[in-house]
Amino acid sequence: MIKLENIKKIYSVGDSEVIALGGINLSIKAEEFVAVMGPSGSGKSTLMNILGCLDRPTSGKYYLDGLEIAGMEDKPLAAVRNKKIGFVFQSFNLIPRMTSLNNVALPLVYAQVSKKERLERAKEALDMVGLTDRMDHMPNELSGGQKQRVAIARALVNDPSILMADEPTGNLDSKSSNEIMEIFCSLNDKGRTIILVTHEPDIAEFAKRTLTFKDGLIISDAQKNRGN
Amino acid sequence: MFWESVIIAFEGLKANKLRSILTMLGIIIGVAAVVAIVSLGNGVKNQIEDSIAGLGSNLLIVTPGSVSPTGVRVVAGSITSLTYKDSQAVAREIEGISYVAPSASGSFQIVYGNQNWTTTVEGVTPEYMFVRNYSLSEGVFISNQDNITRAKVAVIGQTIAENLFGDVDPVGKTIRIKNSPFRVVGVLSEKGQSGGGQDQDDIIFVPLFTAQERMLGITHIRRINIQVTDANKMTQVQNDIGTLLRSRHKIKSDMPDDFTVRNLSAVMETAANTTSALTLLLGVIASISLLVGGIGIMNIMLVSVTERTREIGTRKALGATYNNILLQFLIESIVIGITGGVMGVIVGIFGSYGISYFAGWNTVVSIPSVVIAMSFSVAIGLIFGIYPARKAALLQPTEALRYE
Ligand SMILES: Nc1ncnc2c1ncn2[C@@H]1O[C@H](COP(=O)(O)OP(=O)(O)OP(=O)(O)O)[C@@H](O)[C@H]1O
Ligand SMILES: [Mg+2]
Numbered sequence: 001m002i003k004l005e006n007i008k009k010i011y012s013v014g015d016s017e018v019i020a021l022g023g024i025n026l027s028i029k030a031e032e033f034v035a036v037m038g039p040s041g042s043g044k045s046t047l048m049n050i051l052g053c054l055d056r057p058t059s060g061k062y063y064l065d066g067l068e069i070a071g072m073e074d075k076p077l078a079a080v081r082n083k084k085i086g087f088v089f090q091s092f093n094l095i096p097r098m099t100s101l102n103n104v105a106l107p108l109v110y111a112q113v114s115k116k117e118r119l120e121r122a123k124e125a126l127d128m129v130g131l132t133d134r135m136d137h138m139p140n141e142l143s144g145g146q147k148q149r150v151a152i153a154r155a156l157v158n159d160p161s162i163l164m165a166d167e168p169t170g171n172l173d174s175k176s177s178n179e180i181m182e183i184f185c186s187l188n189d190k191g192r193t194i195i196l197v198t199h200e201p202d203i204a205e206f207a208k209r210t211l212t213f214k215d216g217l218i219i220s221d222a223q224k225n226r227g228n
Numbered sequence: 229m230f231w232e233s234v235i236i237a238f239e240g241l242k243a244n245k246l247r248s249i250l251t252m253l254g255i256i257i258g259v260a261a262v263v264a265i266v267s268l269g270n271g272v273k274n275q276i277e278d279s280i281a282g283l284g285s286n287l288l289i290v291t292p293g294s295v296s297p298t299g300v301r302v303v304a305g306s307i308t309s310l311t312y313k314d315s316q317a318v319a320r321e322i323e324g325i326s327y328v329a330p331s332a333s334g335s336f337q338i339v340y341g342n343q344n345w346t347t348t349v350e351g352v353t354p355e356y357m358f359v360r361n362y363s364l365s366e367g368v369f370i371s372n373q374d375n376i377t378r379a380k381v382a383v384i385g386q387t388i389a390e391n392l393f394g395d396v397d398p399v400g401k402t403i404r405i406k407n408s409p410f411r412v413v414g415v416l417s418e419k420g421q422s423g424g425g426q427d428q429d430d431i432i433f434v435p436l437f438t439a440q441e442r443m444l445g446i447t448h449i450r451r452i453n454i455q456v457t458d459a460n461k462m463t464q465v466q467n468d469i470g471t472l473l474r475s476r477h478k479i480k481s482d483m484p485d486d487f488t489v490r491n492l493s494a495v496m497e498t499a500a501n502t503t504s505a506l507t508l509l510l511g512v513i514a515s516i517s518l519l520v521g522g523i524g525i526m527n528i529m530l531v532s533v534t535e536r537t538r539e540i541g542t543r544k545a546l547g548a549t550y551n552n553i554l555l556q557f558l559i560e561s562i563v564i565g566i567t568g569g570v571m572g573v574i575v576g577i578f579g580s581y582g583i584s585y586f587a588g589w590n591t592v593v594s595i596p597s598v599v600i601a602m603s604f605s606v607a608i609g610l611i612f613g614i615y616p617a618r619k620a621a622l623l624q625p626t627e628a629l630r631y632e
Contacts, residue, residue: 110552
């Protein structure tokens with residue numbers, strides 16, 4: 001469902017060039033659970049941003065469900081982000097001064113879903129991450145783990161086929177991290193494709209496939225059976 | 229989506245109350261100033277126009293003495309140069325005149341019972357009523373017969389009626405002017421203030437000859453009031469009168485006039501036009517503060533966009549399009565514009581009534597000025613919101629999310 005052909009991302013800073021991705025070839029099938037690892041600055045976030053349609057590669061081709069993404073216009077690209085991809089950030093990125101429920105319902109606003117249906121579906125999504133009792137709380141009234149669960153609910157609310165997460169547990173303690181990973185596992189069991197970036201080997205343990213990055217290239221691609 | 233954005237905008241404004249009010253202040257002041265100035269200007273203009281109508285239409289006034297082009301009154305010849313015979317000659321010889329009404333006036337103390345009142349007593353002929361647009365609420369006006377017999381009769385204005393007689397019906401009562409008794413034969417209808425702010429009801433009319441001989445002891449007259457039949461002939465008649473009077477007064481061709489013929493309604497129209505021009509000018513100056521208010525909106529919207537860069541990135545990551553973000557910020561700045569506009573209109577209306585109350589001016593709140601000021605503030609919200617909103621909408625998601 002995802003296919004990358006010779007994806008490069010080059011940043012020019014002043015006169016020098018930073019090669020963040022040096023030609024990535026990769027394919028990810030539906031229902032996979034992929035962990036992306038590698039040292040800091042190796043290009044993991046850059047790849048995730050391209051996969052999440054938040055950024056465009058400098059060159060190369062990216063097919064998502066057969067659609068060529070790199071050359072797409074802004075408006076259809078926004079629709080792809082809205083419908084096909086759920087993105088979870090390390091720093092949660094909940095919108096301040098909006099209740100959990102409204103935060104979760106936000107993607108549906110842009111999908112032009114009616115208000116009534118929006119709230120129903122947002123409640124269901126919050127229920128899935130076990131936060132029904134926090135739906136009227138503002139983000140600053142939630143713990144880090146709760147914030148990330150709200151963010152996951154938000155990523156799931158429009159029923160995307162792929163869930164992407166860039167260091168979702170990076171700001172959390174190990175207990176909250178495990179709760180988050182359990183949610184990911186059960187989502188994967190229900191058939192959702194998951195791609196996540198992490199620094200921690202025990203988090204990567206949850207995944208079925210591990211990609212390791214170094215200097216903008218994939219240096220290893222390991223399949224394994226999940227051992228839980 | 230639209231109403232959500234409006235609600236989000238209002239919540240944003242509420243969350244930053246002080247900042248929102250300061251931002252709106254520019255708009256409030258601008259709109260209030262425009263509305264108040266235009267309302268007061270209209271009020272004053274209406275007042276002048278009313279008194280033009282009250283003055284009598286197509287009115288020319290001849291007075292003795294002349295006015296130099298610089299406006300300085302030069303007494304060429306004598307103040308006694310104008311006579312009743314002059315007025316008869318004008319009536320007889322000039323074409324295109326409806327009425328000629330000579331008059332002479334002085335200020336006297338009027339006594340009725342134990343009340344007294346000092347006012348202008350004007351000696352007039354019957355034509356005066358038509359020329360100056362007076363009408364009677366009671367009784368009759370001065371007649372030709374009254375003039376011939378030098379009758380001691382008087383027609384009084386409303387102000388006099390109220391101050392001397394109160395609830396008593398004045399017609400048939402006797403008042404004393406300069407100690408001689410005059411019988412009140414009529415009461416004028418109310419006319420209100422003149423353009424110059426004078427009370428036109430504070431006046432008494434007596435027969436012209438009575439005034440000349442029994443009260444003022446003069447043979448000349450103070451003024452000839454002339455009504456011209458056709459407004460287009462005003463200048464023509466004005467010139468004819470000049471020529472006639474010069475020849476009657478035997479003025480040599482190199483000497484200045486010893487009289488002045490004035491077109492009062494033209495003077496007042498000029499005043500009305502000046503008021504309009506002044507209103508426009510002040511209104512334009514006031515709208516500069518609207519512009520300044522607009523810049524204030526732009527400034528605060530730019531701050532808001534910067535503050536919310538991460539939010540914009542997040543929204544884009546969740547599927548917001550360029551238009552979604554543009555609309556969100558545009559609505560916010562338009563809401564500031566409209567809210568400021570509404571408050572400005574309210575302040576402006578109250579302000580203009582306040583000023584007119586304390587300064588004694590008229591005020592007419594003109595609906596067009598309110599509508600224009602309102603649409604102006606919406607437009608300003610829109611125009612000055614576009615740049616920041618575009619800036620927000622054009623942000624790339626990754627750049628916005630990386631913003632610290
Ligand atoms: N906007 C940018 N401008 C210039 N260089 C950039 C930009 N974004 C990333 N880079 C560079 O690209 C390289 C890859 O960065 P990336 O964020 O993908 O690393 P990462 O693997 O996610 O690291 P970490 O584990 O620390 O998050 C780095 O060398 C970084 O300096
Ligand atoms: Mg990273």
